[in-house]
Amino acid sequence: xxxxxxxxxxxxxxxxxxxxxxxxxxxxxxxxxxxxxxxxxxxxxxxxxxxxxxxxxxxxxxxxxxxxxxxxxxxxxxxxxxxxxxxxxxxxxxxxxxxxxxxxxxxxxxxxxxxxxxxxxxxxxxxxxxxxxxxxxxxxxxxxxxxxxxxxxxxxxxxxxxxxxxxxxxxxxxxxxxxxxxxxxxxxxxxxxxxxxxxxxxxxxxxxxxxxxxxxxxxxxxxxxxxxxxxxxxxxxxxxxxxxxxxxxxx
Amino acid sequence: xxxxxxxxxxxxxxxxxxxxxxxxxxxxxxxxxxxxxxxxxxxxxxxxxxxxxxxxxxxxxxxxxxxxxxxxxxxxxxxxxxxxxxxxxxxxxxxxxxxxxxxxxxxxxxxxxxxxxxxxxxxxxxxxxxxxxxxxxxxxxxxxxxxxxxxxxxxxxxxxxxxxxxxxxxxxxxxxxxxxxxxxxxxxxxxxxxxxxxxxxxxxxxxxxxxxxxxxxxxxxxxxxxxxxxxxxxxxxxxxxxxxxxxxxxxxxxxxx
Numbered sequence: 001x002x003x004x005x006x007x008x009x010x011x012x013x014x015x016x017x018x019x020x021x022x023x024x025x026x027x028x029x030x031x032x033x034x035x036x037x038x039x040x041x042x043x044x045x046x047x048x049x050x051x052x053x054x055x056x057x058x059x060x061x062x063x064x065x066x067x068x069x070x071x072x073x074x075x076x077x078x079x080x081x082x083x084x085x086x087x088x089x090x091x092x093x094x095x096x097x098x099x100x101x102x103x104x105x106x107x108x109x110x111x112x113x114x115x116x117x118x119x120x121x122x123x124x125x126x127x128x129x130x131x132x133x134x135x136x137x138x139x140x141x142x143x144x145x146x147x148x149x150x151x152x153x154x155x156x157x158x159x160x161x162x163x164x165x166x167x168x169x170x171x172x173x174x175x176x177x178x179x180x181x182x183x184x185x186x187x188x189x190x191x192x193x194x195x196x197x198x199x200x201x202x203x204x205x206x207x208x209x210x211x212x213x214x215x216x217x218x219x220x221x222x223x224x225x226x227x228x229x230x231x232x233x234x235x236x237x238x239x240x241x242x243x244x245x246x247x248x249x250x251x
Numbered sequence: 252x253x254x255x256x257x258x259x260x261x262x263x264x265x266x267x268x269x270x271x272x273x274x275x276x277x278x279x280x281x282x283x284x285x286x287x288x289x290x291x292x293x294x295x296x297x298x299x300x301x302x303x304x305x306x307x308x309x310x311x312x313x314x315x316x317x318x319x320x321x322x323x324x325x326x327x328x329x330x331x332x333x334x335x336x337x338x339x340x341x342x343x344x345x346x347x348x349x350x351x352x353x354x355x356x357x358x359x360x361x362x363x364x365x366x367x368x369x370x371x372x373x374x375x376x377x378x379x380x381x382x383x384x385x386x387x388x389x390x391x392x393x394x395x396x397x398x399x400x401x402x403x404x405x406x407x408x409x410x411x412x413x414x415x416x417x418x419x420x421x422x423x424x425x426x427x428x429x430x431x432x433x434x435x436x437x438x439x440x441x442x443x444x445x446x447x448x449x450x451x452x453x454x455x456x457x458x459x460x461x462x463x464x465x466x467x468x469x470x471x472x473x474x475x476x477x478x479x480x481x482x483x484x485x486x487x488x489x490x491x492x493x494x495x496x497x498x499x500x501x502x503x504x505x506x507x508x
Contacts, residue, residue: 054407070411076404079504080426089412122504 003030004063005144005176006051011060013043013050019201020046023060026195026204033170033177033214035187037230038197038205044180045073047202048146051178066143066176071133071150077121083132084108084117090139107135110172111165127158131165138173147179151186160218163189167214188226189216196233206233291472296480299473308462309481315458316447317485319375323382324443331387332432335394336424345395352388360385360446368454377454378447385446386439393435397428430497430505437493444486459485 006028013021020043028034036044049055050062052070077086087107091100108114111131121129137145151159181187187194194208212222231237280292303309338345360381367377409423451460459482466474497506
């Protein structure tokens with residue numbers, strides 16, 4: 001496998017006369033965590049749909065190698081299946097049932113839901129459900145994780161907890177991640193690289209590198225500075241004197 | 252979820268109500284407010300009931316009615332649900348057929364009684380036909396609506412995880428519509444049970460509906476009331492049986508939220 005499992009090469013996309021992307025180029029390295037932020041309706045989710053090959057670009061090309069898994073905005077667990085059965089969807093390509101069982105148990109342990117293995121999604125809290133969604137996408141040696149605002153339906157505190165949870169899971173099971181979010185804190189707390197998209201037709205406005213190990217505290221100065229810089233880029237805050245941490249560098 | 256299971260005293264409440272109704276009935280007939288020829292006493296009804304049981308007529312009538320309902324309703328279920336699935340998945344066919352199905356759904360099945368007798372004579376067949384006509388169209392419509400309501404993300408996920416066409420049907424579409432379809436099966440079974448009584452009154456030579464009509468013709472109001480009670484009780488039992496389907500763990504999600 002290449003070291004650049006995901007690549008957009010001058011990709012454009014139009015729905016009829018509406019241009020969504022204009023010659024977007026982006027290379028994502030193996031194991032990199034990239035967050036995509038931008039104004040609502042700018043095509044963040046469409047970007048994921050392109051990366052997952054659900055949509056075909058109008059021009060340009062998209063290269064993705066490896067097993068791609070998507071985590072959706074809304075409840076996408078099958079409500080008629082138990083936690084175990086839902087997670088096991090991610091093991092369908094594993095032939096050996098003993099191996100399936102082993103991986104499933106390991107995953108249930110990782111997300112701390114062993115005692116909920118036989119529960120149905122409607123019997124779980126929102127945070128638990130989202131952990132199951134992550135587990136389903138992570139299990140079975142997936143390579144690329146596409147996260148479409150995975151925590152947007154959760155309350156604030158649960159959302160922060162889940163960020164730490166995701167960081168912990170990725171520490172155990174490293175993946176290449178593209179996270180689309182409107183939550184700038186979330187991007188700053190999790191991503192190695194943050195891409196700010198412009199309004200439609202979307203292009204990449206700017207990128208920020210965050211060189212700080214995960215898990216990061218929300219109030220860590222680097223995170224705070226990054227949030228500030230992104231907000232400034234989006235024209236919501238003004239770049240003040242406090243935005244000068246050496247660990248954050250605009251590229 | 253709202254699972255306020257009734258306490259033991261709450262469970263007794265319906266029986267208290269029944270007892271009160273029975274007492275009022277006893278009182279009214281004891282006071283002879285109405286002539287017994289139009290208002291039978293509970294004792295007369297009980298005697299009539301015992302008589303019907305002893306002669307075996309009641310048993311035969313119950314079997315006849317249940318056979319017709321299960322046949323007509325069963326046929327409607329095994330044809331109506333697949334038709335609903337097909338229409339639910341084919342937009343053009345749906346817009347072509349839905350007005351017609353709505354038309355027949357709105358048409359009282361009893362309007363078919365003359366044709367049912369002309370075509371099928373008297374006996375099981377016309378009644379089964381009428382029950383089928385009563386159940387088929389509502390089941391089709393409920394299934395179409397259920398299919399249309401499946402969130403598209405389920406199919407997206409199924410595609411992501413490599414489901415083939417058969418698996419999409421068996422492991423996504425069917426379980427996704429199951430709660431709604433079960434609900435409409437319960438409603439439709441109730442409808443079928445209403446229809447069988449009416450149909451048998453006219454097109455029957457046996458069955459509970461025929462028994463009611465026969466009792467009326469013989470001016471046996473005691474048998475008439477005993478028949479009514481049996482019909483009501485069987486209706487409740489049928490619904491209770493179908494309600495068991497809602498207790499299957501993999502469909503609970505459709506009722507618990």
